[in-house]
Amino acid sequence: MGVEPGAVETREERTDEASAHDEASAHDEPVAERRGSRLDDWWGRVLSTPRRRTIWYWGGPILVTLLAAALRFWNLGNPQTLVFDETYYVKDAWTLLQNGYESSWPEGANDEFAAGDTDVFSDDPAYVVHPPLGKWMISLGMAAFGAGDAFWWRASTALAGTIAVFLMTVVARRLFASTILAVIAGLLFAVDGNAIVMSRVALLDNWVMFFALIGFWFVLLDRGRSARLLDERLESARASGREPHYGPALWARPWVVAAGVAFGAATAVKWSGLWFLAAFGLYLVIVDAVARRRAGVPFWLSASILKQGPVSFLLLVPAAAAVYLASWTGWLVTAGGYYRHWAEEAGNAATGWLSWVPLSLQSLWHYHEAAYGFHIGVHGEHQWQSNPLTWLVMMRPTNMHFAATDDGSGGCGGDTCWSSIIGIGNPFIWWAAAAACLYLVYRLVRYREWQVGAILVGLAAGYLPWLGYLDRTVFQFYSIAFEPFTVLGLVFVIGLVLGRRDDPYWRRERGVAIVVIYLAFVLAISAFFFPIWSGMPVTPTFRQLHFWLPSWS
Template sequence: MSVVTASDPDADENVAPERRGTRLDDWWARVLATPRRRALWYWGGPILVTLIAATLRFWNLGHPQAIVFDETYYVKDAWTLLQNGYESSWPEGADADFAAGDTGIFQDAPAYVVHPPLGKWMISLGMAAFGAGDPFWWRAPTALAGTIAVLLITLVARRLFASTILAVTAGLLFAVDGNAIVMSRVALLDNWLMLFALLGFWFVLLDRDRTEQVLGSRLAASHHLGRDPHYGPALWARPWIIAAGVAFGAACAVKWSGAWFLAAFGIYLVIVDAVARRRAGVPFWLTGALLKQAPVTFLLLVPVAAAVYLASWTGWLVTDGGYYRHWAEEAGNAATGWLSWVPLALQSLWHYHEAAYGYHVGVHSAHPWQSNPLTWLFMIRPTNMYFAATEDGSGGCGADTCWASIIEVGNPLIWWAAAVASLYLVYRLVRYREWQVGAILVGLAAGYLPWLGYLNRTVFQFYSIAFEPFMLLALVFVIGLVLGRRDDPQWRRQRGIAIVAIFLGFVLLISAFFFPIWSGVPVTPTFRQLHFWLPSWG
């Protein structure tokens, strides 16, 4: 028996090279062999998962013909915004009458509401076009927001990972997750907060790429002219920051928690600028980023966001009937001294905000479906938003007793895997300092960490929709690591593809199993009980 040693000059000829990639990779390369096919995949994949999302969100959207959970506030507020320009009050028991089509029973007296108006204006769009008689049109704008968010997360993921496969995976996970489906099928505010925050994140990523190119060209031009840019230039031409300001301002105008996204990504932009200047060889890169570029970034971002937020209150400002609308005109309320120049309407609006903030921090009343923010990442206590029972065989489930539910429980496999992936990314950031990981964690931190300061406040699991896209992006990042690359050894690549394929297959099966309790489909009590994988879900 002959043995080939390292000193054998023919060793490389006698040992076959290790195969890279798989036959599936070879087939996929042939499929995308032409520019037209690559373009079809580039857009066709994201569009396909968006169509899946639209189907799951719009199918039978008018069911149930009832006000669901906090729709009691936002749907009726949206309708009176259309009619009066401000949120108006309703008589007791108005939910059933409104659901039955009697939508004109609101009063001219203002209602005390504690969230800004933009989300309710967005909900009103369907009713403005087609009336309030059909629940489908209460919910259609919110379902559209959830559908657009699926397309948007594919664009974000492709910007982060430079991979259409991973982008489509992110879109698919978002399309079929229960939390995202339920929050798109009920007319609440949180889906709009999520959409605008995710849109702002996308604009920040677009600015990051563009700014690196512009900074490099500006520095090269300075060197060509014999100048030594010690601090680097102040870049004013950054349209994507202005766009991010609009998006984050809109998020704030839906719920005040949008301000955390504005603050977090504002700080992120300063950090990105500092890193870009350091890489470009700017001598005083930190000083230039903090003292030269940061003020410019602030002026491009924050005033725009503030203007969008204030504009959302236009209906309240241009009408006379809103809550606290004339507070500053009452004796002893108007500001004196150096603030006396502020218009009385804005003083009244400021007082409204003070009162609303006091309400928010003081909400401690017990609710059967409240949850502790410490449990949100692992979805310990989802919200049961709707329940109806029939006992006479007319429920449509094939049994005498039928139960219909809308339970905001995510796909357990997606959520638990995403929670673990998010925690892993914290380690990954410390260990490798990858910019994609840092960007994802900024969004996750902005949407989640502030709630840890309100552990005694009455809050709900469904607030997590605001940061769910960032959890899914964390999961997709890990999926990319498992998949590996086409030039990986064959055994590793095959194993990675198999693991991801099996995972996604189980995700789809679990979503199909849970869809009835996400969409209010009548089922038997036994079948409904099979979905309570944790005791706290029931």
């Protein structure tokens, strides 16, 4: 290739000319601002193929679920003793397996049970005040492997807590359309102390959380499906020349039925699950009203309340009621349960228009009346009771177990060793989540984002009803039922801090740095607290370092 005469120029001349050209161009048009961060560039290269994106889509949630499994199942059989209210629920679960109803135990049965003598119960019924499903779920491990090892008392509860972490990733991805935020949600729930402790002890509340979270997922699945179905039905009607003044009644909503089953199961563990059924039943009506309004349905409000509302009720509530009643099958098909024959006693059976109700169901109704009277009358003092007003900031966590050795055999490296199981959540998660949820209330009023509304409905269902029982004996660990929603609120705010990949470079870099540093602190704090979440032997000084507030000790 030839070079024309005069075309040769020195390097300096080319440099000067290029500089002059660049300077002139800078005045003519602005230079494009850099977008995204260096981490975005690297991550884009990592996920450059469909196969890699699929691996991340499933691999991220699976990794945090495996982490959750390790934290929940490691040394699960320690201590080999009934912890806190395991004294009720584990023994009730075992007698449900044997007799079909909760049976009585003699005084001092805890030590015998823990030592492996698990058949010292009688056939006399025990008076219990919670429905049976949670105890049936606790019994699954013992049904397979016996009740001689504490690991199997707690195994099914730990499994539920582990699956809940994966559910958190699925729910978060549907809310935020982001795998990274889904993984962060699962990670926070996997390493939080309240979630870990409630998965490592065989109490009922973890099961309320589990079934409520499943129900929430089903509600989210229905939200997208029902919106598409409504649009299709309206489009079809308008194409045929009909203007749907109220819109169609949508019966084909299987996810609503599934949500009813899940919320019914939550209620069959503890009656507090009923608030999730009520709250999300109302949420379905509101979502339908908004969808019809956006679709241009003239009478959208009356249609959502008077037309679709009854349909949603029939899809949701009977399914929940059927699951709840089915949870009492053992009590109904056996003869020994508490109050089982109450209606057969003279003067107790209903007369008049209710006389057709089977005596077994009349007895069951009386049982519920008596249990409700017990619940509203629980006013005794307990060392670890906690005012619900303080739950979001975790002022009084529950110490569920304490043991001490003073002869150097404890395994902590000192003469005196203490082991504890204390339901202290990770403070960096809980305090940040409390602030985030307050911000979400403002965010809902200001921007009306549907994700914020859905999260706050779940939080309100799990938390606000307890504010009506401030004089009752209640505990901080009840908060596990609504903790997924506080974590989701926190993740929503984390998403705002992270920003978007097309944000200006400085803003995206700062957001990524803040989130990475925050998550690093969360993991460090969880590692620091894990010994007192899992009953590991530690020195008294090390244990005392975890009491950041006076009310924690």
